[in-house]
Amino acid sequence: MSVADKVSSPCVSVCALDENDICIGCQRTGDEILRWSQMTNEERREVLKSVAGREEKVAL
Template sequence: MSMNDKVRSPCVAVCALDENDMCIGCQRTGDEILYWTRMTNEERREVLRKVAEREKKVAL
């Protein structure tokens, strides 16, 4: 994938926000989901880094 390709959404079609405003499917916050289409690729990559960290915490 080239750096110019759009970073794809981590959505897994399990869309439900928990009491902390975190999607139980993709681990994004409500705001991250809301603004995803307006984010730059670098902003999206930062969200994906945060998602990876959240997934590690959930796995513990």
């Protein structure tokens, strides 16, 4: 798989975990951030779905 085929990281270079272990910049958990480089594209897509749900909760 080439680099162009990989699902991109949602990182926005605002790296700080809140009290729930969620990054305030990208909305990933600490574990998701650590494992990102070893994840398959399918696993990354699942994380991005979780991130979207977390973003909706923050926006409320």
